[in-house]
Amino acid sequence: MSILSLCLIQFFNLKKGESVNLLEIKGVYKCYNEKQKPKVYAVHNISLNIKKGEILGLVGESGCGKSTLGKMLLKLEQPTRGRIIFNRHDITDYSFNQMRKIRNSMQMIFQGTANAFNPYFTVKQIISEPLNNYSSESAEEKEKKIVAMLEKVGLNHTYLTRYSQEMSGGQRQRVGIARALILNPEFVVCDEAVSSIDYALKRQILTLLIDLKRQFDLTYLFISHDISAVNKICDRVVVMYLGNIMEIISGINDKVQHPYTKALLAATLVPDPKKRSKNMVLLREGEELKIPEKGCVFQNRCLYTQEVCKTKQPALVPHNDEHYIACHFCCKNRI
Ligand SMILES: Nc1ncnc2c1ncn2[C@@H]1O[C@H](COP(=O)(O)OP(=O)(O)OP(=O)(O)O)[C@@H](O)[C@H]1O
Ligand SMILES: [Mg+2]
Structure with missing residues (x-):
């Protein structure tokens, strides 16, 4: 098939509104x-597509495997099994040198970046690091680029000579974003990019991330504990529990079906006290956060566990358009 016909097919598919997958997991x-018996999986049999231009949220309790999944997508961790396809290239077995060629297209805003910068590095050195690794531009050109990026994230050239301890948490967060975006990536994993910052600043950083996404045509995997932040910016949300996907939905709202997602929703602060009474605790308390040997991973903490949940792991199946659920009882299309 000629290149022209391939382009035409892609053009007509896009015209029909079909979206292109940037990542296929x-x-x-x-x-x-691997030596531990039985094996404990931080991430367990995850299949998922991330569409070009979308913001995909990833939520779940601490330790459920969010950062591990994000790192595997960028090959900062090697998957034990499974395939990762980026821009239609299977990168699962790419060598360090092969990854170097595409590393600038995939970046990560690391969890806790704000506190993780080298204290002996100035902002200029922090943001220069990826440029020095991947760009052959002159020092002058690099500095121009860094200043332009600082301005995009709401800082300016006066920050070039500052050390991380001379900045506020929010300013450091912006430097982390500038560092991740300086190579003009296509895909960014934002790992808790707005955690532990106050409400006003959180709004500013979220607005900034949305603006930058529009300007640079980015695709994000947005990892967060913060359901309100996730609902504010994400097109779809993936809910994880002990390494498994429980539900994929357009937002953590009244439409959620899985008992675990309902519990997550119940745990979020609702400003209106009248509405709070509806959101009661929906988890069995005091149960160990341990992966059961068989059956549904959520069985120990679910209020609705039945015999089948103890023996058979529910598959993730479509409930409605773009809404997937892994539960024996709450998905209408369960067979
Ligand atoms: N390098 C590592 N070596 C061994 N175990 C690890 C490593 N990194 C993560 N883990 C384990 O894998 C599991 C998932 O960790 P991960 O950091 O992905 O969780 P998370 O969902 O990002 O949690 P949090 O919300 O606290 O950041 C945890 O049990 C963790 O202890
Ligand atoms: Mg994490």
């Missing part, structure tokens, strides 16, 4: 300690 597992 196929049956991905991560086990950090």
